[in-house]
Amino acid sequence: MDAKVQIEVLLFSFLYGVFFYFISLVNNKIIFNKKRLYKSVTIILFMYNIVLLYIIIVYKINKGIFHIYFFLMMILGFMLGVRLHKYLLNNVKYRGFVAKVKKRCYTKKK
Numbered sequence: 001m002d003a004k005v006q007i008e009v010l011l012f013s014f015l016y017g018v019f020f021y022f023i024s025l026v027n028n029k030i031i032f033n034k035k036r037l038y039k040s041v042t043i044i045l046f047m048y049n050i051v052l053l054y055i056i057i058v059y060k061i062n063k064g065i066f067h068i069y070f071f072l073m074m075i076l077g078f079m080l081g082v083r084l085h086k087y088l089l090n091n092v093k094y095r096g097f098v099a100k101v102k103k104r105c106y107t108k109k110k
Contacts, residue, residue: 005062012061013070016054017077021085023050029105 027046031039054074058064 001062001065009058009061009070010073012057013073014077014080016057017074017079018081018084019077020050020074021078021081025085032105 024046027042031042034042055064058066058070
């Protein structure tokens with residue numbers, strides 16, 4: 001595998017880590033008030049789809065060759081996603097809008 005392909009896969013893995021973090025936030029908000037069985041099935045299907053999507057895209061980029069540093073870049077991207085999410089929540093201009101969204105997403109419905 002040449003250097004150009006490795007850099008492409010490293011960049012993709014990093015961006016996929018950020019994508020994975022934000023998609024997992026959405027998934028968590030969707031299943032927040034659901035029953036335990038529904039949560040378990042949804043999490044299993046979500047993880048299966050995310051892993052399958054990563055494998056398919058890496059297979060298209062470099063014929064399915066995996067290295068440990070691809071996963072390390074994904075973890076770094078995930079950690080950057082966490083920091084980026086905290087930064088955006090603390091520094092967004094329209095705090096009233098963020099408060100409304102938090103109230104709507106994190107309150108239990110009766």
